[in-house]
Amino acid sequence: xPKPPALGKGxxxxxxxRSSAGNTIPSNNNTDTFYSGQVLQIPIEKILPSPxxxxxxxxxxKFEELVESIRQRGVLQPLLVRPQLGQQDTxxxxxxxxxxxxxxxxxxxxxxxxVRQATDRxxxxxxxxENLQREDLNPIEEANAYxxxxxxxxxxxxxxARRVGKNRSTIANSLRLxxxxxxxxxxxxxxxxxxxxxxxILSLKNHEQQQLLAKKIIxxxxxxxxxxxxxxxxxSKNQPSKKNSSTKVLLRPAADIQRIEQMLREHxxxxxxxxxxxxxxxxxxxxxxxxxxxxxxxxxxxxxxxx
Numbered sequence: 001x002p003k004p005p006a007l008g009k010g011x012x013x014x015x016x017x018r019s020s021a022g023n024t025i026p027s028n029n030n031t032d033t034f035y036s037g038q039v040l041q042i043p044i045e046k047i048l049p050s051p052x053x054x055x056x057x058x059x060x061x062k063f064e065e066l067v068e069s070i071r072q073r074g075v076l077q078p079l080l081v082r083p084q085l086g087q088q089d090t091x092x093x094x095x096x097x098x099x100x101x102x103x104x105x106x107x108x109x110x111x112x113x114x115v116r117q118a119t120d121r122x123x124x125x126x127x128x129x130e131n132l133q134r135e136d137l138n139p140i141e142e143a144n145a146y147x148x149x150x151x152x153x154x155x156x157x158x159x160x161a162r163r164v165g166k167n168r169s170t171i172a173n174s175l176r177l178x179x180x181x182x183x184x185x186x187x188x189x190x191x192x193x194x195x196x197x198x199x200x201i202l203s204l205k206n207h208e209q210q211q212l213l214a215k216k217i218i219x220x221x222x223x224x225x226x227x228x229x230x231x232x233x234x235x236s237k238n239q240p241s242k243k244n245s246s247t248k249v250l251l252r253p254a255a256d257i258q259r260i261e262q263m264l265r266e267h268x269x270x271x272x273x274x275x276x277x278x279x280x281x282x283x284x285x286x287x288x289x290x291x292x293x294x295x296x297x298x299x300x301x302x303x304x305x306x307x
Contacts, residue, residue: 039078041110042091047081047100050093052124054137054145066102075103078112082123091115094123095130121153125163139198140189143174150175173199181207184214193217196224203231206238268296 079096091113093100103111118126128137128145137145149160157175161168177188177198184201187193193201197217201210213234217227257274264272264283271286287293 039112039114042081042113042115043110044100044104044108046089047079047091047093047111047113048084049097049100050123050127052120052127052148053093053097054124054128054141054148063098063102063105066098067105070099070102070106070108075099075108075111078114080126081113081115082118083115092123094118094126097127121149124148124153129164138189138191139174139177139195140185143177146171146174147178176202181210184210187214187218194224197222197227200224200227200231203228204234204238209234209238268299270296 077096077099079100080094081091082094084090084092094116096113100111124145128142128149146157146160146164149155149163150157155163157171158168160166161171164171177185177195179202180188180198184193184198184207188195188198193214197214201213201217204210204213213227213230216222216230220226222230257276261272261274264274264285268285270288270292273284275282275284285296287296
């Protein structure tokens with residue numbers, strides 16, 4: 001069975017040959033055969049944005065320039081749409097949402113568009129590729145798009161890389177950005193931090209420390225190299241010495257032991273006794289029968305199958 005073509009080599013391979021833009025859409029949605037690939041004039045209110053669109057940010061300054069250009073010259077590059085399932089004469093955007101928004105703002109009643117059938121996965125892939133080729137996505141939008149391809153369509157990172165024409169390591173590094181604290185992701189999304197800064201911050205697993213470092217980077221105007229040194233310094237402070245760790249255990253008050261004992265009782269719903277002698281001790285957990293023992297094992301993360 002032949003492999004489907006990779007989508008990372010350009011949108012041209014995804015769009016069938018075009019015909020004249022003077023055609024108007026017929027009063028039905030039978031576009032899969034005869035009309036697929038033709039440039040048609042579609043009423044702008046019949047086109048809906050796609051929930052699969054990876055792009056969420058539309059900078060106002062560039063958008064106003066596009067609106068004015070469309071007022072003067074119209075939409076020069078057709079949109080790409082697919083028939084909206086279950087809705088007569090209605091279409092969902094595959095590519096060109098920025099042009100569609102600008103055309104609405106410019107007061108156009110219809111726009112040129114190419115109609116084609118596409119699966120949800122193809123819609124997300126095409127929208128992602130179009131934005132990547134134009135460098136329109138911010139790093140978080142790009143990472144979220146890759147994550148959706150992996151999660152919603154069960155693609156591996158290798159498969160995603162092949163489809164969008166990237167290296168697998170690029171996809172992996174992009175996905176790691178989603179491990180940042182949400183406020184730090186927002187700073188990256190808005191351009192206050194670079195991807196290099198984000199990678200330095202990612203060396204810290206604690207979200208609170210990530211946010212503090214991000215604020216310091218912005219306030220100090222720190223370079224990526226400085227950010228890496230700051231992150232390394234914070235990481236080294238996070239490593240407790242063996243001496244400190246031992247002292248902490250020795251000095252643990254009896255009240256802490258009682259609290260730990262009570263928390264275990266509540267969590268396991270059974271009698272628990274914690275006994276401590278010096279730095280060592282024992283935990284005694286009661287169970288009533290085999291069923292109760294299996295229940296307790298599951299609660300502490302040890303599922304036991306007795307066959």
